[in-house]
Amino acid sequence: MKSVLRKVFAVSLAAISLVSGAGMYANAGVYRCYGDVDNDGRIGMSDSSAVSTASIKYNALTGSRNLPVSVAVANPELYFPNVATPVPQAADTNGDGYINQLDVDDILAYYSHSGSGTLDQYTGNCGVYFYIP
Secondary structure, three states: OHHHHHHHHHHHHHHHHHHHOOOOOOOOOEEEEOOOOOOOOOOOHHHHHHHHHHHHHHHHHHOOOOEEHHHHHHOHHHHOOOOOOOOHHHHOOOOOOEEOHHHHHHHHHHHHHHHHOOHHHOOOOOOOEEEEO
8 A cells, every 4th residue: 555655646746747847947958968967077976876865765755766767857856855956867877767776886887987097998878978958
């Protein structure tokens, strides 16, 4: 019963956000960088922490570990409460439409490779620019 209520809450929250348009046009018409979730020009621990926090928050609300990017974009203040100018779209580093532990791991891999001078061995999307229409 608790799981069903969480899912109903999440779907209702997403529907309200979509209808009201809250947060729908945040970061629109700009280029951003995968992995730079806090929009500070660097990909690091603060970005992985923000992604982890968002995923954990969604899991607590719905029981799912996969936060849909569209839900995060509609509610950035809920999922990224400690980030002044979040870019939720940058959190989905593998492009599967969800923000989850895979994205956290990818950001950490990028950070590790950049810190050790082996960025040429990194194979993910972090550091790649994308356009938000």
